[in-house]
Amino acid sequence: MKLIKISAAITVLCLTLFSCGNNDDKKQNGNEINLDAVINSKSNDTNAKGDNECLLDYLSKYDALLEETDVLNATGFSKDVMETKYNKVLKNAEHHEFLYKFKNGRVGKVRGWDREMELPDVVSIRSIKPMSLATFNQSYQAITDEQMQAANDALDEIAEGNSGDADADKALQKAKEQNVSKEQIKKTGGALTGMFKEVSEGYRTVEGLGDAATWNVVTNELVVLQKGVKFEIVADISNDNEKNKSTAIKLAEFVLNKCK
Template identity: 45%
Template structure:
């Protein structure tokens, strides 16, 4: 796999996960700086133009890009039970989000035991980022086994320091300081890879939305790109992925209308 962005994002998430798990044994260990690991979007995707300046302008105010009132209007949920979770202080808008959760007492069968569990309904907008169409087409598709094997190998090489990258080297050191050795990092990588592949196989093309759009039947997430800027809308209001998809498209249309 030759894309630098996917590799660096992957190793950043992996090491953050390792460090986070180790914090239970070392409460003084600081969180990994995932922003520094992932880096600047333009460096990771040199062809990203970010032409939709309107969308980029919402990077630190995603709760205005998709408002609580708009979510309530389209879902029909009560505003009185809404929980709003907003993060928009990161310098990199990729890590900001606006999430609206509703306790509607919906139940689903969770896990292999098929036990009915109460779950919350939610809608979120996140992952606003400059991105080229080439990168969008590459990332939002099913990963091949060859690409997966390459990813695993490069991840191992990054962890072992066989491929030089100062940000990753620093992240590895931080994870080791948290009590996670390199072999455990690799084991964690292998465990996550299966899920990574499963999610990648869930992408479906959506016509007539932005410059391009992909719906993921596994994560109930809609990725949309418009004039060099990408954002994701995630909807979990039903076990039926088609219902989630229909609503996600309506939210995306609202967003695009603000920045057409």
């Protein structure tokens, strides 16, 4: 995850269009925005070959790549408490997601909240995208303090209208039309970059899965690269991170068996 490449315009758009995660249709893991989609929505990996054409063929049918039977077998959950949803918030199918949600009555804490509450058990498949190994390794690693500072400086420039970037200026104008102040942009942008940093520090390498794989202990997401194409599996089905991880790996193996 390269925070240095985050466009401040994307953060402004998050404020004005995504409501920064306050809309149920725009949440990740049931309670947050899709950070990877926001970060990478304008990135361009010129070295990505995208040799796994099988995975790319599923860009418009995520639900067929990770099927209901796969999820039920991996989780052991009942279909009777299952709901499904196809999230297509962003136009680019690389950022679409097919989600399985189970109401099993699990109680736990949501990151950033002290009190316990009932949580849905969530599995999803998303973010099929051509990507080189170099970009994969660079993207899914901890953000440095220097990158954090650069991102915050860029946000300040956007909020003040000094970026010189056409997309940023357009996003800023949209924010003004929706009465989003410079102070709100800076405050929320700073909170988002802090969230990005926290998430980036959660990546752990997973050996023996695809050409490369990493598990995030913060977001319960598994990112897998196979023949120049990456995909993501979210498995937030337990308060035990290791159980989430093992389930995500099993689900990823189902996917890889279809598109080796």
